Each structure stands twice: as structure tokens, then as C-alpha cells.
Amino acid sequence: MDEVVSSAAGTACAPGVAVRYGPARAAGVWHHLAELQDDRLAVAVGRSTDPALVDRLSSEIGAVLRATGDPVAATAVAAASPAGGPAAARVICAVIDRPAARLTYSSVGDIQLVVAVPEATHTVLDPAVGRPASVQLQPATTVLLCTVEPGEDAACAAELLAASATMHPDQAADRIIGTLAGLPIAVVALLYRHAPAPMSLTVPAVPSSLATVRSRLRHWLALTGADSETAADALLAVGEAASNAAEHAVLGAVHDVELTVRAAVAGARLLFTVSDNGCWKTPSESSGHRGHGIRLIKALVDEAHLASGERGTTVEMSKEWRQ
Amino acid sequence: MTDQTGTARFAVTPASGGQPPVVAVFGDVDLANVAEFEETMAGALGDSPALTVDLTGVDYSDSAAMRALFGMAATTKLTLWVRPAGHIKTLLGISGLDRVATVITKV
Numbered sequence: 396m397d398e399v400v401s402s403a404a405g406t407a408c409a410p411g412v413a414v415r416y417g418p419a420r421a422a423g424v425w426h427h428l429a430e431l432q433d434d435r436l437a438v439a440v441g442r443s444t445d446p447a448l449v450d451r452l453s454s455e456i457g458a459v460l461r462a463t464g465d466p467v468a469a470t471a472v473a474a475a476s477p478a479g480g481p482a483a484a485r486v487i488c489a490v491i492d493r494p495a496a497r498l499t500y501s502s503v504g505d506i507q508l509v510v511a512v513p514e515a516t517h518t519v520l521d522p523a524v525g526r527p528a529s530v531q532l533q534p535a536t537t538v539l540l541c542t543v544e545p546g547e548d549a550a551c552a553a554e555l556l557a558a559s560a561t562m563h564p565d566q567a568a569d570r571i572i573g574t575l576a577g578l579p580i581a582v583v584a585l586l587y588r589h590a591p592a593p594m595s596l597t598v599p600a601v602p603s604s605l606a607t608v609r610s611r612l613r614h615w616l617a618l619t620g621a622d623s624e625t626a627a628d629a630l631l632a633v634g635e636a637a638s639n640a641a642e643h644a645v646l647g648a649v650h651d652v653e654l655t656v657r658a659a660v661a662g663a664r665l666l667f668t669v670s671d672n673g674c675w676k677t678p679s680e681s682s683g684h685r686g687h688g689i690r691l692i693k694a695l696v697d698e699a700h701l702a703s704g705e706r707g708t709t710v711e712m713s714k715e716w717r718q
Numbered sequence: 719m720t721d722q723t724g725t726a727r728f729a730v731t732p733a734s735g736g737q738p739p740v741v742a743v744f745g746d747v748d749l750a751n752v753a754e755f756e757e758t759m760a761g762a763l764g765d766s767p768a769l770t771v772d773l774t775g776v777d778y779s780d781s782a783a784m785r786a787l788f789g790m791a792a793t794t795k796l797t798l799w800v801r802p803a804g805h806i807k808t809l810l811g812i813s814g815l816d817r818v819a820t821v822i823t824k825v
Contacts, residue, residue, distance in 0.1 A: 602750035606725070609746070609778060627805040635780050638749050642782075687813070688781050694812045 409436055410663050410716045411588040411620050413568035417576025422446055424542050424583040425453040431464050434493045434662060439469065440583050441486040442506070442542040452484060464490050466501040467527045473503045474525060487522075487540050491532070491587060498538060499529040507549045509539045509556050513618065517557040519549065534592035535560075535618045537567065540585040543575060551575070552584070564588045564620040564718065590660035591618035600641050600654040600671050608637045608656050615658055621665065625717045629665060632695040633658070636669035636710040639688045644673025644708060652707075665716045667696075670709040726751045728758040738768035738797070744775035747783040756786045768795035773806050774824050784813040791818040799824045 414426050423446050427439040437460040443449050452473055460469040466488035473484040485504030492499070500508060502522045511517040513535045521528055532538070539556045543549050555574055559567035568586045575582045594615045598604035612633055616626040633656060640654045652673035659666045689710075693699045696712040703709070726745040733739045739762040747755055763769045769790060773779070790796050796819040800806050810816040 602748065605748045605750060606746060609748075628808070630778070631780060631805050631809065634748065634778065638780050638782060641749055687785075691781055691809075691812050695808075 410660075410718060411564060411590065412436070412438070413564040413586045413620075413718075415568045415572035415584050417572040417578075417582050417584075422581055423449060424581045425449050426540075426583050426585050427453055427457040427460065428585075429457060429461050431461065431490065435464060436491045436493065436587070437461065437464065437469075437488070438491070438540060438585055438587065439486060439488040440506075440540045440542055440585050441473065441484060442504075442581070442583075443484045445484075448484060452486065456486060456488065460488060460490070465527075466490055466499055467525070470501045470503045470525070485542060489538070489540065491538070491589075493590070496532045496534075496589065497529055498532055499527055501525065501527050505545045507539070507541045507543055507545060507552060509541070509549075509553045511537045511539070511553075511556045511560045513561050515557045515560050517553045517560075519553055532589040534589060536589045537564070538587040538589070539571070540587075541571075541575070542581075542583050543578065544580075548575065548578060556586075561617060563617065563622075565622075588618075588620045591615060593657060593659035595655065595657045597653050597655045600644050600652040600673060602638075602641050604654060605634065605637055605641060608654075609634055612656065612658060619660060619665065619716065620718045621716060622718050625665070625714060628695040629667060629712075629714055632692045632699070632712055632714075633667050633669055635688045635692050635695075636667075636712070639710075640669060640671040640673065640708065644671040646674065660716060661713075663716050664697075665714045667712040667714075668709060669712075670707060672707040674705075674707075726755065728755065730758065730762045732762075733764075733766050738766050738770050738795075739763060740770040740772055742772035742775060743779075744777075746778040747776060748778070748780055749782045752782040752786050755783065756789065759786070759790050763790075763794060766794075768797065770797040770799065772799040772824075774799055774801050776806055779806065779809065781809075781813060784809060784815055787815055787819065788813075791815070796820070797822060 424442045429437045455472045456469045469488040473486040485506040487502040487506045489500035508520045541552050555571045564586045572584050596611050644652045654671045657668040696714045698713045700711045726747050729742040731740040741762045798819050798821050802823050
């Protein structure tokens, strides 16, 4: 995936990423987004007082980012720009190493980069002009790259980000740009939501546990920024698998049966596992009800696999992480 | 959406003026309360040949609820009110319940 956009109301992009421009036909601002090798994401936003610079800078910076994965080398393109130098261009480039949970960035000009964690606290990062800086990303951290001026507007963006830290990235971006679009200058805001920590929950395999499972999973799905359809399908698929465990796994068991639900983000997929340590009853004995549940699950997720044995049943599901 | 995850509330409107009784369901229906759902439907039905179940207030339901509705549709003229979008419509389509009950979309 590779995307260079100089003006758009909202653009399709990578999982966990939302980009918004304001006003809708903003001129002079741009963003760049590219997937690099090893599950890294390169992002850049910029603003230039010289509109002629916008296309050239966005494409040159994008090319350097893709080729080197180095935010300092990419921002150096703007610093070396003959048309007015750094004063004419504000650029921030960042590379997010998803497996290492590390954000490396560098900037030119006065420009804003903020991170917020779900606990609704935020940090305005050091601009790191002409040099690399990096921060470790906690699970579910939201990163905002925004072309507003430092000072009041940036503080406003930071407050908005902190207040949106558990919202879906699209909603958070809409809210931030909805407020910032009132500014007289063009603004681009790029949000990145880091994957939340995997969820793991073990409860007794009884019907009254199902509400607990759904409550925890709803919260986790919201943190991933999955779209409402994806979240609803995943909730139902996992709920169905858990319901099957609560209904069937306990039959014939002489011990207390437990149900474990796991959820994790892996690349561009959401993975779910529902396992129990109960007794598998053959489908014929359960009059097809369990079979019905499995059919429903298969219709809701991209891949579903059921394995059962004397030690219990495990249902593994995966679904595209759409947002 | 209700914050009382896992709880369901049922409201029954008796038959009147030729209209069948209506069971309105709110919240989450799952294995934990599906028996109550079935009892509520049976109680509301009484001698009526038809029953309407208003699912527009449902936040979550799974195949346990679908089985209860299939059971009702086997002996009764069943009408379901649903929201235009959402997982209930998905569930009705996948389970095939939309072929044995009359589904009416309510905005």
C-alpha cells in the first residue's frame, strides 16, 4: 500500500489509521502513508506556505521514507529545499515499528506530534528537529501528527486527542478536525492507534459468564478501532462460540469447566480463540445445535477452525481488521 | 445501547383490535435468559394464533434466541420487527429465520 494525498476529506488507509483534512478542500497541506517491510508503517504530514512545494515535497519525502525508512533522511529533504528552506516547510516524518512498538520520528519547522494513552493523558513530544527521536508505544496508544501551529492550537489538538483516546480512530479524527477546521489555515490530522494488548479472560463455562465475555470483548474491540460491522460480527462469532461452550462443554463433565476467550491483533487481522476444558459431545447427540453455531461463526468471520478432543474444544477465528 | 450488559427486559402488549400480542425485547438475549424469553412469548401468545416480537431494542442476541424464535414460528404466525441495519438482520439471514417469520423493518 502506498498513498500520497494532498487534499482529501477522509481517505482509506492502513489499519488503525485515520486521516482528515480541514477545511475539506485544504490547500498547502499533505500527508503520506506507506507500509514498509517488517510490519512497519511510515507516515508524514506537512504544510508549506508555498503551494508549489506541496506536490514536490510530499512525493520526494515519500520516496525517501519508502527507500530508507529513516525519518531524519526524509525530513532532510524539506530542510534542504531551495525554495525558502525550512521556514517555508513544516514536515514531520515518523516510522512506526509495530512489532517493536516503537515510534521513531523527526521534524522540520514548527509542527506537532502528540501521543495519548487510553487513560486520557497526553504528551506533546519534543519536535526533534533534524535529529531522530523515538518513543515506546504502550498498547492502545494513539499518535496524532497534525500541522497546527504550536501554542494554543496545538494544546487544543492535544486536549481533543486525550479526550478521544478510547474512541474509534475515525471518530477521534472527525472530532479533532471538526474543531480545528474552524482555524483560518489548512490542517491535516493523521491518527495512528497502536494495537491494544491481547485480551485473555477465563470464566466458568456457564450461561451467566457470557455477559462478562461480551462486555470485555466490546471494550477491547473499541480500542482496536475496528468498524462497527467488523466489531458486531466478531462479538457475535465469539459470543456464539462461548455460548456453545457454556451449553455443551459441561455436559457429562465431572469437573468444573472453564471457558477462555483470547483476542489479539496480528498484522491486519483480528484473531480470536474460544477454548474450554470440557467434554466434546458429538454433533449428532447435540441435535445439530452446535453445528448450527459453527455454521453461524463461519459466516461471520473469514476463517474458523474447530478442534476438539478429550481435553476440550478450541475454536480459532480470524477476521480482517477493518476500520 | 444499554450499560446493563447481559440483561434483557421484556414488555408485553396484549392483543387488541385484531392486532396480535406484541413482545418487545430490550438489551441482550443469550443462553442466560433465553428461557425467560421463551416463557414471556408463550405467556403473551395465550390463545392468539399470531405473535409479534419487537427486536428493535435488542443490543445483542445469538443463536439461542434464534432457536427460541424458530420454536415459536413452528406453531404460530410470527412477525418480527427489526432495525434497518445491525447484527439482528445478519443473524436472521444466516439462521434462515427470515424464511419462516415475517420480518418488518422499523426505522
